[in-house]
Amino acid sequence: MNKTVYKLRPSDYWRIGKHESWFADMAAKGLHLKKMGIHFAKFAKGEPKKMRYRIDVSIKKKVTQEQIKMYAENGWDYVTSYGFFHVFLSPEELDAPELHTDPTEQSFTLKELDKKLAMNAVIVVVGMILMIGMLSSIWFLDRTPTFFMVEGMVIQQTILSLFIGYSAYTSLLAAISIRALRKDLIVGKPIDHHEPWKKHHRLNSTLAFLFTVAVGLSAIIPFVQLVKMDTKTLPEASIDLPFVRLADVEQNPALVRDEPYMIDDVDWGNRYTYNWSPLAPVQYETDENGVVPGRMWKDGSGEYSPSIHTKVYQLSVPAMADNLISDLIKRFNYEYSSEDFVKTKHPNLDLLIVHEEEAMNEVFASKGKAVIHVRYYGYANINAIIENIEDKIELVLE
Numbered sequence: 001m002n003k004t005v006y007k008l009r010p011s012d013y014w015r016i017g018k019h020e021s022w023f024a025d026m027a028a029k030g031l032h033l034k035k036m037g038i039h040f041a042k043f044a045k046g047e048p049k050k051m052r053y054r055i056d057v058s059i060k061k062k063v064t065q066e067q068i069k070m071y072a073e074n075g076w077d078y079v080t081s082y083g084f085f086h087v088f089l090s091p092e093e094l095d096a097p098e099l100h101t102d103p104t105e106q107s108f109t110l111k112e113l114d115k116k117l118a119m120n121a122v123i124v125v126v127g128m129i130l131m132i133g134m135l136s137s138i139w140f141l142d143r144t145p146t147f148f149m150v151e152g153m154v155i156q157q158t159i160l161s162l163f164i165g166y167s168a169y170t171s172l173l174a175a176i177s178i179r180a181l182r183k184d185l186i187v188g189k190p191i192d193h194h195e196p197w198k199k200h201h202r203l204n205s206t207l208a209f210l211f212t213v214a215v216g217l218s219a220i221i222p223f224v225q226l227v228k229m230d231t232k233t234l235p236e237a238s239i240d241l242p243f244v245r246l247a248d249v250e251q252n253p254a255l256v257r258d259e260p261y262m263i264d265d266v267d268w269g270n271r272y273t274y275n276w277s278p279l280a281p282v283q284y285e286t287d288e289n290g291v292v293p294g295r296m297w298k299d300g301s302g303e304y305s306p307s308i309h310t311k312v313y314q315l316s317v318p319a320m321a322d323n324l325i326s327d328l329i330k331r332f333n334y335e336y337s338s339e340d341f342v343k344t345k346h347p348n349l350d351l352l353i354v355h356e357e358e359a360m361n362e363v364f365a366s367k368g369k370a371v372i373h374v375r376y377y378g379y380a381n382i383n384a385i386i387e388n389i390e391d392k393i394e395l396v397l398e
Contacts, residue, residue: 003045005031010197011204013083014117014174016055016181017195023053023087025197033089036082039208050092054099054193055085059112071099084113107185114178121168121175128168131161144327146320150313152225152277159218163211221278228276233260233267234288242395243272243310244372244388246288249380250306258289258305282314282396297359298379306378313371314396321366322351328364328373329353348390356382365389370396 007026010018023033028050031043054076056063063086068078075096076088090096100106138154139145148154181191236257238245247255260267268287275283288308295304311328315321329341336355341364346352348367355362361382362375370393374385 004034005043005045006040007031007043008205008208009036009039009041010201011170011208012173012177012200013085014177015195015197015200016057016085017192018197018200019085019087020053020055020191020193021195022197022201023089024051024194027051027053027089033079033087035080036087039212052090052092052096052193053079054088054090056088056099057084057109057113058086059084059116074099084116103185103188103190106191107182110178110182110185114175114182117171117175117178121171124164124168124171128161128164131164135161142331144331146323147327147331150277150280150315150320150324151275151283152221152279155278156218156221159214163215166207166211225276229274231266231271231273233265234270234272234286240395241272241284242370242372242392243284243286243312244308244374244385244392246290246306246308248388249308249376249384250290250292250378251380251384252292254292254295255290255306256293258291258307279316279320280313281316282312284310284312286310304378306376306380308377309375311373312392312396315369315371318369321369321371324371325351325353325364325366325373328371332373332375333362346386346390349393352386354382354386361385363389365393367393368397372396 010022012018026033026043028048030046030048032046032049032051033041033053034044035042056067056071063078063081071078071088075090075094076099077090079087079089081087088099100109135154135157138157139148145154185191234245238248258269261269269289270287272284272286275285277283286309290306292304292306296302297304313324315324329338333341333355341353341355341362344352344354346365349365350368351364351366353364359379360375360377361380363373363382363385365372365386372389372393374389376385
């Protein structure tokens with residue numbers, strides 16, 4: 001019983017001479033072609049034989065029985081087809097006449113394929129341009145590319161765009177190669193049936209493998225994010241998690257929690273959300289709202305109700321910290337000018353930027369791979385926020 005062996009097939013399917021040479025070299029090693037798949041070729045292991053392989057091109061995906069019979073009468077047996085390419089073989093010692101003895105006549109068999117590949121290339125290239133346009137709008141419309149990368153919003157789309165770009169490149173290369181081959185045949189230059197294939201095969205196999213792995217991993221990212229994402233109600237007591245709590249900033253025993261805003265058993269006015277992405281495997285976002293009974297806002301607008309919103313990131317690449325802070329400022333503070341954000345030196349932080357208003361303080365801080373953003377509404381001193389960030393950022397670094 002013949003043993004079946006699978007080999008990664010050359011991805012450049014349009015290189016007829018290289019494929020014919022590859023099939024012949026495999027047969028010389030005792031691997032005889034049986035079928036061509038999308039990514040792999042199926043061989044039957046047997047005795048090494050010197051075989052000649054020829055590929056005939058037809059815009060029809062199925063070769064006719066009449067054609068198979070006609071070629072068989074001339075010493076060429078049908079093996080398999082892949083796309084518009086049909087493979088025939090003949091033992092070398094039989095010295096069967098070529099399928100096509102006139103290169104100019106053979107060029108006509110490529111005419112329809114030439115048109116089809118040219119049309120495919122145009123469609124894929126247009127699709128790639130549209131994809132790049134859509135991706136560019138996501139990346140650069142808000143001018144916050146690092147934020148989108150860290151949040152994991154565009155990683156999959158970017159990898160898919162690279163894959164589509166690679167597909168556009170191969171489609172364009174296929175159209176150009178078939179056009180060039182047809183021109184060579186028209187002027188009487190026959191196909192080189194012994195064209196070297198190893199160098200192209202190694203390169204294309206490596207690229208195909210890398211893109212397949214990248215696309216496969218990118219497809220997993222949204223599912224991992226969905227599984228890891230979790231939102232819970234913040235317990236009133238302090239917990240050992242790396243975000244700043246409202247009570248720690250206010251330092252007022254009269255502070256109580258505001259009325260709950262419940263959705264799916266979560267108080268969204270007092271909640272923390274955990275997220276994950278490849279570039280920031282630890283992410284927290286929190287909202288916390290409180291009330292101090294009997295105390296009023298200075299403008300008389302109502303009972304004093306301080307609140308705090310935090311975002312915490314543990315980055316895979318610490319060098320992204322400064323750019324992430326810059327993007328956070330742009331994304332969440334479009335109503336303020338850049339002059340409102342003041343860079344301040346701090347002995348225990350790599351970067352500290354503060355924004356102070358009468359009843360609103362905002363702090364952006366980083367240290368190593370940790371980034372924390374706090375927006376606080378209330379009358380507590382900004383130093384209380386910075387001190388808490390200094391403590392909490394150490395938890396992110398653990």
